[in-house]
Amino acid sequence: xxxxxxxxxxxxxxxxxxxxxxxxxxxxxxxxxxxxxxxxxxxxxxxxxxxxxxxxxxxxxxxxxxxxxxxxxxxxxxxxxxxxxxxxxxxxxxxxxxxxxxxxxxxxxxxxxxxxxxxxxxxxxxxxxxxxxxxxxxxxxxxxxxxxxxxxxxxxxxxxxxxxxxxxxxxxxxxxxxxxxxxxxxxxxxxxxxxxxxxxx
Numbered sequence: 049x050x051x052x053x054x055x056x057x058x059x060x061x062x063x064x065x066x067x068x069x070x071x072x073x074x075x076x077x078x079x080x081x082x083x084x085x086x087x088x089x090x091x092x093x094x095x096x097x098x099x100x101x102x103x104x105x106x107x108x109x110x111x112x113x114x115x116x117x118x119x120x121x122x123x124x125x126x127x128x129x130x131x132x133x134x135x136x137x138x139x140x141x142x143x144x145x146x147x148x149x150x151x152x153x154x155x156x157x158x159x160x161x162x163x164x165x166x167x168x169x170x171x172x173x174x175x176x177x178x179x180x181x182x183x184x185x186x187x188x189x190x191x192x193x194x195x196x197x198x199x200x201x202x203x204x205x206x207x208x209x210x211x212x213x214x215x216x217x218x219x220x221x222x223x224x225x226x227x228x229x230x231x232x233x234x235x236x237x238x239x240x241x242x243x244x245x246x247x248x249x
Contacts, residue, residue, distance in 0.1 A: 062226055064233075064248040066241045067219035070094035079233050079248075083224040089248065090235055092220040101217060104210045111203045118199055122192040129185050136181060140174045147171040222247065 070092030077089055147167055154164035224230075233248040241247060 058229070058231065060228075061231075061249055062228070063246060064089065064222055064225075066092065066222070066243055066245045066247055068092065068094060068097065068216050069241060069243040069245075070097075070220050072235050072237050072239045072241060075233070075235060075237060077230055077233075079230055082229050083227065085224055085227045087224045089222045089224060089230065089233070092222070092241060094217075094220055097213065097217055097220070101210070101213045104206065104213055108203065108206045108210060111199065111206055115196065115199045115203060118192075118196055122196065125188065125192070126185075129181070129188065133178070133181055133185070136174065136178050140171075140178055143167075143171040143174050 071094070073091045073093040075090045077083055077087070083089065147170075150159060150164050150167045153159045154161065231249050235241065235247050
């Protein structure tokens with residue numbers, strides 16, 4: 049028998065580092081305890097991150113309301129323009145009938161030429177006005193679509209940013225990366241840990 053002085057060392061060591069900075073809120077296990085993979089070891093608290101999450105959530109709600117309001121406004125404007133077009137087309141139909149009826153009368157000299165010119169000018173005026181309104185409706189639809197898409201894109205960016213903040217909050221809970229023995233834990237409740245600090249092994 050040969051007596052040898054040495055240190056017991058594990059075959060594999062995994063280190064516990066703080067993914068986010070914060071104050072130690074709660075410690076769930078003690079050094080020397082065996083833990084299963086995914087089991088919570090300690091929880092950190094970061095009020096700045098929590099406040100950031102709330103502010104981002106409020107901005108998302110605000111942006112969603114803005115999107116809803118834009119959609120309602122666009123829908124109302126489209127409805128108003130369609131109503132205006134319907135009224136314009138009704139008038140145009142009346143002037144068109146009047147124009148064709150009086151054109152035949154003008155050819156037969158039953159009405160004065162200047163009177164027919166006024167009728168013709170009125171008919172062409174409403175015809176051009178209809179074309180302008182249809183063009184304006186197309187431009188308005190295109191503009192509204194772009195506006196809504198921009199708001200939707202802004203909302204998606206906010207949601208992505210919010211998800212990242214939520215993930216950072218989840219990182220405040222340190223869990224066991226594998227099943228094994230907790231050999232060291234350098235933390236106590238109330239202590240502040242910086243991001244990347246070595247907490248345990």
